[in-house]
Amino acid sequence: MRIGLLTEGGYPYVSGDAGLWCDRLVRGLGQHEFDIYALSRSEQQEDEGWVPLPPQVSRVRTAPLWSAEDDGAVLGRRARRRFAECYGELALALCAGGPEGAEGVHAAEADRFSSALYGLAELARDEGGLVGALRSEGAVRALERACHAPGALRTARDARVPDLLTVATHLESALRPLSLDWYEEDGLGAVDVCHAASGGTAALPGLLAGHFFGVPLVVTEYGVRLRTHYLTSGAGTAATAAPAVRALLAAFQSRLAAEVYRRAVCITPGNAHARRWQERCGADRAKLRTVYPGMDATRFAEAGESPECGDPDTLVWVGRVEPAKDLVSLLHAFAEVRREEPKTRLRIVGTATGAEGEAYLGHCRALAAQLFPDEADGLHAMGDNPVSFEEIGGPELPTLADAYASGAVTVLSSVVEGFPVGLVEAMLCGRATVSTDVGAVVEVIGGTGLVVPPRNPRALAEACVALLRDPERRARLGAAARARALELFTVEQNVAAFHGIYLEVVSRCPVNRVVLDDTGEPLPFGVPAEAHVPGRWAAPGAPLGSGGDPAWTPGPPVRAMPAGEAAR
Template sequence: MRIGLLTEGGYPYVSGDASPWCDRLVRGLAQHEFDVYALSRSERQEDDGLLALPPQVRQVRTAPLWTAEDDGVAYGRRARRRFAECYGELTAVLCSTAGRPVAAAGRPVAAAGRPVPVVDGPVAAVDGSLAVTGGSATVADRFASALYGLAELAREEGGLVGALRSETAVRALERACRAPGALRAAHEARVPDLLTVAAHLEHALRPLSLDWYEDDGLGSADLCHATSGGAAALPGLLARHFAGVPLLVTEYGVRLRTHYLTTTDAPPAVRSLLAAFHHRLAAESYRQAAYVTPGDAHARRWQERCGADRAKLRTVYPGMDAGPFAEVGESPERAAPDTLVWVGRVEPAKDLVSLLHALAEIRRDEPGTRLRVVGAPTGPEGAGYLAHCRALAAQLFPDEADGPHAVGDNPVSFEETGGPECPAPADAYASGAVIVLSSVVEGFPVSLVEAMFCGRATVSTDAGAVVEVIGGTGLVVPPRNPRALAEACVALLRDPERRERLGAAARARALELFTVEQNIAALHGLYLEIVSRCPARRTAYGDTGDPLPFAVPAEAHLPGRWTAASRTVARSGPGWAAGPPVRATTGVPAAKAAR
């Protein structure tokens, strides 16, 4: 099988969020061929280079998302008219109230004198305004028609970058915002807002201008696997549109949710229009995908609210390497009985402030308790947050002349992995009796799974997929509640037998559900199922002239009423054997058929 692996800002680059699990997937499926199509996020990422790739990776094709040179394509009159029509339709869908409920009246609003389709999907509150998450089929079809129309224009004319940056694009967006029935936020958009939205759309639609969709590219793949939503899924949509290649979308972090969290400071018009675009793109990806694989129930709920068909959803937990934590998991006696450990990226969403206040309450009941914070800050915001946490720790736990600790010994230590006391993450987990997670915003809690591999008891806040991952093998408390966090930690610090039981159960659960092996097996099974259900798009032969596997669909999924035919045969006796056997026609050339 030939798989087109679609990535954004990750594999096969050395630096990237999705690099580890993609690399493990490719190496675990050595019997298949992989073509990697990667979108980079920054010049620094490209300068860092690529990973050492296994031999099953046939080719790697990359394209930058962070920059795009003007393609120099000069459109003729007809091409300019087509672009104006397609782009105008795209922006009209983003600005229109069609398919959107009105908060005040609760009734659809007519747009440009036309009746608006009734909303048939659930509604989610986004930044205080209502936005439909299911949407009507009419709006979805209009968005798809405009998107693929732009893709076809880019394919015929040689590029779309210059057109998306043109004054025509900005004027089309302005007309859509000023049209009767447009969203109120869009109608109030100013010129800087229009320029910002137009620039973002040009950035997001850059994959339309790539030359990846011919027979020497994604057109030759048996399956496209997008490792995230958003920009990574867009080439998969075009490969399906142009060549009929089936698409599998994996989202371990829902890109639409990420967009909502990162645009809170944008002006209302920019926030509303960009949310509409990313929502429509996500809905189209879910609609066209053969299967969508969320990494947990939290991501699954987001996808369902964005219009994903429940019948297409298959939860596949991220696969993690349990090997580095095996020694610690098999030696629980290494844990210090009075030490709490926190491991992760230092940023405000992790709410270390609440954890430090909880430690102050814990030490009133257990004075010898210590806390190790192991992690590095992420960017300037994370560095500032780390400095704030250091100052808060010094304020909450001033040096004491008398007491369980000597002068100058603070019970909180801030460390990074790679130092003499913590050369690897497993060493951090090994030193703690209880592992603590204090996040207010969380996706799939990687550090929590690592702690489970190590057989450690955990106390976590109810954020993201924490409850699903823990599954009863640890204590879960509400977020931003230092008192509840402190009580749970004290309960485990005082009960070593309970800690041991919970740790053993957590390790068993993690080894059953969250290993690399289960992740590869689940995705491989979906690969086979998708390809077996898709019609043959080309005839492939090996060196001996025999058809290669997956060149034709599996017989078990051929359409027809096989049960009714069986009953007819049973009534008429062995008449089925009277004629010659029926063989599938695959278009084999005469010479190859004879051979």
């Protein structure tokens, strides 16, 4: 079986998102072939290179989302008319109805968006690309007409020329996959299944492969792309954008998500929290199949199987330092813990990325010095201050497992969380946990840890004190947590689930390819089911068949046996 793995800013790049689970999936399915189609997000990501690829990866094709050179396509009069019609219909679909998700969108508008999208894809295929057209003044004028059309959103009607230029730029970036040369018989037309590693733009090539060649699409979302768009549109520079810009871009993401969910034959959320979001955004419940992320349990085996050896008076927090992790509430909670248990210490293990993360880390250090002024300034090593800020790789914590094993209780204090990977790592280490009730935390914990409301330092402190004072309870919860993690969240479980999904999809939605003989006539059985089976099963040195794979070597003759003898 040949699988086209579609990624955006992820695998196979070294700094790619979700690259780890993709790599584990590809390596775990050595019996299949993988073609990787990757969209990169930055020049730096491309300069950093790829991770080492296993032999089952047949080829990798990449394209940048951060820039698009002029494809040189010059549209004639008829092509320009086709573009104006399709892009105008797309713009009308965005302006009609709010961005509240596919559930609130009239079916006619969903069909309009779908027809316009595939119309643009067909035009790009015929003309060799649409980069110039998507950047043209005609695109901006089409948006302007749609914003002032009858029934348009009130917010869209307020759009000014700078707003329209901003929206057109974002749409051109999101629609760049339409102009790629991936949609040929020897490209995505040659795969048996397209597997998009996320929704949104990453799934767009899968939609076109299904449109042009009938290739079935599987979509995996461990974090729902539409939810991420809503969360980020209210923060940072996106929050300063004009209301018309936010409304139109949200409408585009909503329409695209609904189309992806409608066309996909199987959707695999990573947890029930993501599943509820997908259903709210229009996904058919019959297509949903929850597949938990796979974690490498061997890294944490020593810590998980050994008796509790960490400091019984230490709390541990592990993760990426950023405002969503709410370390401020954790520090205030720890101040209350110290009043009840003066010997308790807190190890904050993690790094900050970007200017925002560095600023937040500095704020947390200053807060620690303010909360514990008589003990240290919050910057000293363990032993000088009850709060220490550390990183993996130092002499105290050489590995991630050592960080979790260094304390009695692992704490998660986030206010926003998708699938809590750090929580699963703590469970694999056999740690008792205290977590805030966000994202998929309750689903992951399953009764093997304590859960408190977010942004509630007192509740967080009370739960930590309860576990610090009860070592037997900590041991029971830690053992139960490790057993649950080994049952549900290992690489083996993840790979086995996707292997079954691939086989089921291919059996229900086979790609019908027509192979012609030398005379141009259709060749019956030209593409047998074994066409893409790797040839590793053949004997060493076996001759090659006409297709380039080792030819089948017959085994010893099988003696026919009467039915009665076979039964005996």
